[in-house]
Amino acid sequence: MPAAAFKSVRALALFHDMADANFDRLTKAAYLQRFPAHVQLIEEGGAADFLHVVVEGCVELFASHNGRDTTMALVHPVSTFILAATLKDRPYLMSARTTMPGQILMIPSADIRTMLEIDPGFARAMVVELASCYRNVVKELKNQKLRTSVERVANYLIRQQKRHPGMEFALPVEKRALASLLGMTPENLSRAFGALRSHGVEVDGPMVRLTDIEALSAMARPNPLIDDFSS
Amino acid sequence: MPAAAFKSVRALALFHDMADANFDRLTKAAYLQRFPAHVQLIEEGGAADFLHVVVEGCVELFASHNGRDTTMALVHPVSTFILAATLKDRPYLMSARTTMPGQILMIPSADIRTMLEIDPGFARAMVVELASCYRNVVKELKNQKLRTSVERVANYLIRQQKRHPGMEFALPVEKRALASLLGMTPENLSRAFGALRSHGVEVDGPMVRLTDIEALSAMARPNPLIDDFSS
DNA sequence: GATATCGCTTGACGCAGATCAAGGCGCTTG
DNA sequence: CAAGCGCCTTGATCTGCGTCAAGCGATATC
Numbered sequence: 001m002p003a004a005a006f007k008s009v010r011a012l013a014l015f016h017d018m019a020d021a022n023f024d025r026l027t028k029a030a031y032l033q034r035f036p037a038h039v040q041l042i043e044e045g046g047a048a049d050f051l052h053v054v055v056e057g058c059v060e061l062f063a064s065h066n067g068r069d070t071t072m073a074l075v076h077p078v079s080t081f082i083l084a085a086t087l088k089d090r091p092y093l094m095s096a097r098t099t100m101p102g103q104i105l106m107i108p109s110a111d112i113r114t115m116l117e118i119d120p121g122f123a124r125a126m127v128v129e130l131a132s133c134y135r136n137v138v139k140e141l142k143n144q145k146l147r148t149s150v151e152r153v154a155n156y157l158i159r160q161q162k163r164h165p166g167m168e169f170a171l172p173v174e175k176r177a178l179a180s181l182l183g184m185t186p187e188n189l190s191r192a193f194g195a196l197r198s199h200g201v202e203v204d205g206p207m208v209r210l211t212d213i214e215a216l217s218a219m220a221r222p223n224p225l226i227d228d229f230s231s
Numbered sequence: 232m233p234a235a236a237f238k239s240v241r242a243l244a245l246f247h248d249m250a251d252a253n254f255d256r257l258t259k260a261a262y263l264q265r266f267p268a269h270v271q272l273i274e275e276g277g278a279a280d281f282l283h284v285v286v287e288g289c290v291e292l293f294a295s296h297n298g299r300d301t302t303m304a305l306v307h308p309v310s311t312f313i314l315a316a317t318l319k320d321r322p323y324l325m326s327a328r329t330t331m332p333g334q335i336l337m338i339p340s341a342d343i344r345t346m347l348e349i350d351p352g353f354a355r356a357m358v359v360e361l362a363s364c365y366r367n368v369v370k371e372l373k374n375q376k377l378r379t380s381v382e383r384v385a386n387y388l389i390r391q392q393k394r395h396p397g398m399e400f401a402l403p404v405e406k407r408a409l410a411s412l413l414g415m416t417p418e419n420l421s422r423a424f425g426a427l428r429s430h431g432v433e434v435d436g437p438m439v440r441l442t443d444i445e446a447l448s449a450m451a452r453p454n455p456l457i458d459d460f461s462s
Numbered sequence: 463g464a465t466a467t468c469g470c471t472t473g474a475c476g477c478a479g480a481t482c483a484a485g486g487c488g489c490t491t492g
Numbered sequence: 493c494a495a496g497c498g499c500c501t502t503g504a505t506c507t508g509c510g511t512c513a514a515g516c517g518a519t520a521t522c
Contacts, residue, residue: 045456065377065454072372084362084369090462093369116355123354124347130361131315137368138315138324141303144375145414146296149479175500183376188479190501205488205500223296225276231321380509406470416510421471436470436518 001032001105005055008078009105012053014129017121026115030107037100044095048085050106054078057102060177061094071180073140074099074173083130086112099173135231142226149184153192154220155227156182157201161210168209175206232263232336236286239309240336243284245360248352257346261338268331275326279316281337285309288333291408292325302411304371305330305404314361317343330404366462373457380415384423385451387413388432390458392441399440406437 006027009015015023032055035041041052044063052059059075061082072094075081085092086109098104115122143152156178160169171178179189193203199219200212210216224231237258240246246254263286266272272283275294283290290306292313303325306312316323317340329335346353374383387409391400402409410420424434430450431443441447455462 063373063377063456065373065457066452068377070373070376072369072376084365087358087362088366090366091456093366093373093456116358120351120354123351123358126358127318127347127354127361130358130365131318134315134361134365134368135319135321135324137365137372138303141368141372141375142294142296142301142324144372145301145303146294146299185480186500187481187502191479194501221297225294225322225324226296417470418472418511419509422509425471 001027001030005032005103005105008055009053012078012080014080014125015122017125018115018119019121022115022119022122026107026111029111030105032103032105034103035098035101037098039098041096041098041104042082042092042094044093045091048082048089048092048109051080051086051109051112052082052096053080053105053107055103055105057104058099058172059096059102059104060099060173061096062180063094069180070183071177074177074181076172077102080129083126083133087116087126087130089113099177136229139226139229144183146226149182149188150192150195151220152182152184153189154196154199154201154216155222157196157208157210158213158216158220158222159227159229160208161213168207170206171208232258232261236263236334236336239286240284243309243311245311245356246353248356249346249350250352253346253350253353257338257342260342261336263334263336265334266329266332268329270329272327272329272335273313273323273325275324276322279313279320279323279340282311282317282340282343283313283327284311284336284338286334286336288335289330289403290327290333290335291330291404292327293411294325300411301414302408305408305412307403308333311360314357314364318347318357318361320344330408367460370457370460375414377457380413380419381423381426382451383413383415384420385427385430385432385447386453386458388427388439388441389444389447389451389453390460391439392444399438401437402439 009027010023035057041059054075054077056077059081060071061073061075062069062071081096082092082094089109116126143155147155160171163169175189176186179186182189184192193201196216199216200210201216202209202211240258241254266288272290285306285308287308290312291302292304292306293300293302312327313323313325320340347357374386378386391402394400406420407417410417413420415423424432427447430447431441432447433440433442
């Protein structure tokens, strides 16, 4: 594995407290692979043979049922996904596909489970990581059940703005995927952007500028117990 | 703590691998309390001072935002709730109230976190427990995003039926709470029951009889990746 | 035993958001 | 450069579900 990738994975909270020897052992058994855009990495219902780490690019987690399907989350570098299935040795609950070219590190699940037994630091880090994942899904569920679609869009934009230093930022994925993540159709996302124009939202292709955060916040009513993905 | 309660808590997977001395220490610092029905135990946003265990009765987890509120989960004996907030030492994301008289064991969060450091068996069990919680919320999110309200009701009934040996069973909570859990209004839950009559669903007060599981399943389309809460 | 209260049901209505259809724009491809 | 395709937008229409309002039955209260 290239030194840069090695270093960035090592820096993850999940692997930070791990003994050096154990981390080396884990990465020796792992594969770092490049993928083009729009490649399906895992399929819902399949066996959880690998823990995946997005090193570069972006991965969309989605789920299907009865012909419908919905985006569950977007995973950005550097973070892991489908940790829980790996640990429980249970089928994946979500499928995953790349949204752009990137690099994925795949670590055999069996090695992760072994490491859990022998490295207490890793076990503790895992507890914290899983607790965070759990809380993030709970927030997403609250977001879905307690807000209208326009409110979800508005709060999404505010959250994105906070991650970016400048005045404007680019949507990280296609609008159709964003719409699905927010639990709405692409048509209604367009209309929502239109409705938010009067609250200082300017959308031009993938670029977004929020010219009046005050006004936008007043209608969006952000709530740390839903929107703060770091707590 | 009475022997019966002690034993049932000890039997939880979460505490099963823990050293005896550590479990004793944990329970010594804990409070077992009786509560009447409809008492709020914790408030969303509050500090996570205790890990709670439902020993008897039933607890409703719910969340509020902007005047709306929604039931997030129903917790039956014997299981823990708000594990993640306890571990991360972060504010609760959900409020909790009893739906009937019962007993709750409250273990100081600080003790749980200490135990995580010193008892590797506990840390491992915690990983598995959190992974299960995470997967259950993911399933709930899929349930919400991929199904109509009538489908959610139908699948809920099928799930309940599986837990009960006999021909009929009682709804575990008031219909209004059930409606909220299923992401709909009480009015629409009534109408959904009406619509399901033609699929062999007979509802009389809190009692439910499914006279034609085949027909019900045909319309509900249960899916283990959404409905199987044990995997 | 009359009355009030609460949980549930039923009907009428309105709205948010899905669906259907058409058209525009920027990209790729020959 | 033209043709074709994918993504997005806009408008028209449909519908699932929420809201509002009234009524019903069981339990509680005096």
